[in-house]
Amino acid sequence: MALFSEDISINNVISSGSSIRGDIKINGFMRIDGDLDGNLESTGDVIVGEKARIRGNVSARSITIGGIVCGNITAPESVRLLSSSAVIGDILTHSLQADEHVVFHGHCISLRDADSYAAAARTWENTQAIVSKVVKVQ
Numbered sequence: 001m002a003l004f005s006e007d008i009s010i011n012n013v014i015s016s017g018s019s020i021r022g023d024i025k026i027n028g029f030m031r032i033d034g035d036l037d038g039n040l041e042s043t044g045d046v047i048v049g050e051k052a053r054i055r056g057n058v059s060a061r062s063i064t065i066g067g068i069v070c071g072n073i074t075a076p077e078s079v080r081l082l083s084s085s086a087v088i089g090d091i092l093t094h095s096l097q098a099d100e101h102v103v104f105h106g107h108c109i110s111l112r113d114a115d116s117y118a119a120a121a122r123t124w125e126n127t128q129a130i131v132s133k134v135v136k137v138q
Helices: 114-133
Strands: 012-014 019-021 024-026 030-032 035-037 040-042 045-048 053-055 062-065 068-070 073-075 078-081 086-088 091-093 096-098 103-105 108-110
Touching (some): 030 040, 062 073, 078 091
Parallel strands (some): 019 035, 024 040, 035 053, 045 062, 053 068, 073 091, 086 103
């Protein structure tokens, strides 16, 4: 009998040197070491390797970032920013852990209380919906 019933094997990998353009929706654990130009949505955990670059939003149960993400991050369980990471975008999570020398430019909502988190998440999502509809004048 196993101590944990959760499968922690990596189901999907985008390896170093790979490049993908488009949105990805997956079930399970994912590791990215290559480049992704699009949004990533996972039902499991996501690891963004040190050499990975993502230009898009990332949504998963929990996310560990060692590379570069230019987009918003939503992970209800937890977000961990390693010392080699750079995030340009907002973070929404119950638990945030950041190592020294992390580059982060954006807003962060990190609340443990489920009701407060849900209310903040709704407000943030509404704000994002409004911002996405704004016409930018150049």
